[in-house]
Amino acid sequence: MDSQTAERTAQLPQVTEPRNPGMALDLDWVANVQANTSAIERRAASLPGRRSVKKDYQAAWLLKAITLIDLTTLSGDDTAGRVRRLCSKARQPVRTELLDALGVDGITTGAVCVYHDMIAPAVQALQGSDIPVAAVSTGFPAGLSPFHLRLAEIEESVKAGAKEIDIVISRRHVLTQNWQALYDEMKAFRAACGDAHVKAILATGELGTLRNVARASLICMMAGADFIKTSTGKESVNATLPVSLVMIRAIRDYYDRTGYRVGYKPAGGISKAKDSLVYLSLIKEELGDRWLMPDLFRFGASSLLGDIERQLEHHVTGAYSAGYRHAMG
Structure with missing residues (x-):
């Protein structure tokens, strides 16, 4: 894909899929899900050197x-001022002179993600753009607040203008293999979101095994998740390539079985431009080009943007600039 192609695709309206409606809980399917850890780790380890x-x-x-x-x-x-600056960066993520040199315009980020209290200033700052506001919810990051309050938090965030809700699952349901409880919880969260798309955060670093990750991914999709997401960014281990491979293949299996595409969001620890290229190549190889669109793939990140802008400046000028030249706002 050359820079002219990037310009064309950046200006296309966001392609939208029919929402995943979910399905009845299929415990036989869940029980048959396995994860060959050594094979997964070998495949993941090969990725950075295979594509350049x-x-x-x-x-x-x-x-x-x-x-x-x-x-x-x-x-x-976080303050309203910080959020407004972040939204300004979302609208204009790369300096104008760099975009001009690359022959590209119309580039924005996929969304801005904030806590509930920061939804209002984000919505106001993004008014007139097509950039949605995403809000973390359901007692983020631990997800241990009373269940009725978690549902109410979702409803309040949607009412405040959030178009996407990033919920956290109850890890104990996975660790105790209580799949019915996880399914019921996720289904209730999806219902509370209404028309807002829901991203299910699995907190994979706290699920113990890759098999648990695979099974939790499948349960959340069965319950109607629009996206499955690795992490809150607050765990000691966040997005990794082995976990991503497991979740992506669960998405592929779900699509093969149901015909519905579910999105994927790695979050936490992705801060280098070269890492983003590895994740994009993984998505392209495992799921195909259709998943390389904002309605089916997102990076949960902030510092990643600064490093990408720095690499683009190097491409244009041949020299690396200081990080402070690519501030978030």
């Missing part, structure tokens, strides 16, 4: 990665 794109092709793929970022701030010291 250079020059204009690399620049085009990095521009594509920008359009797939959920630009995120989830800190206790």
Whole structure:
């Protein structure tokens, strides 16, 4: 994909799929799901060295990665001013002179992701753009608040203007293999979201095994998740390639069985431009080009954008600039 192709695809309306309606809980399917850890780790370890794109092709793929970022701030010291600056960066993620040199315009990030209290300033700052606001919910990041409050939190965030809701599952349901409870919980979260799309955060670093990750992915999709997401970004282990491979193949199996495409969002720990290229190549190889669109793939990140912009400047000028030249706002 060259820079001219990146420009064309960036300006296309976001392609939309029929929403995943979910299905009846199929415990036989879940019981048959296994994960060959050694094979998964070998495949994941081979990825960084198998695909390499250079020059204009690399620049085009990095521009594509920008359009797939959920630009995120989830800190206790978030302010309305910080969120407005982040939204400004979402609207104009790369400096104008760099885009002009690349022959590209119309690039924005995929979404802006914030806590509930920051939805209003984000919605206001993004007014007139097609950039949705995503809100983390359901007692993020631990998901241990009372169930009725978690449902109410979703409803309040949707009412405030969030178009996407990132929920966290109850890890104990996975660790105790209580698949019915996980299914019922996810189904209730999906219903509370209404027309807002729901991303199910599995917190994979706390699920114990890759088999648990595979089974939890499948349960959440059966219950109607629009996306499955690796992590909150607050765990000690966040997105990894082995976990991503397991979740992506669960998505592929679900699509083969039902005909519905579910999105994927790796989050936490993806901060380098070269890492984004590895994830994009994984998606392309395992799921195909259709998943390389904002309605089916997102990066949960903030610092990633700065490094991508830095690499694009190097492509244009031949020199690396200081990180502070690519601030979030």
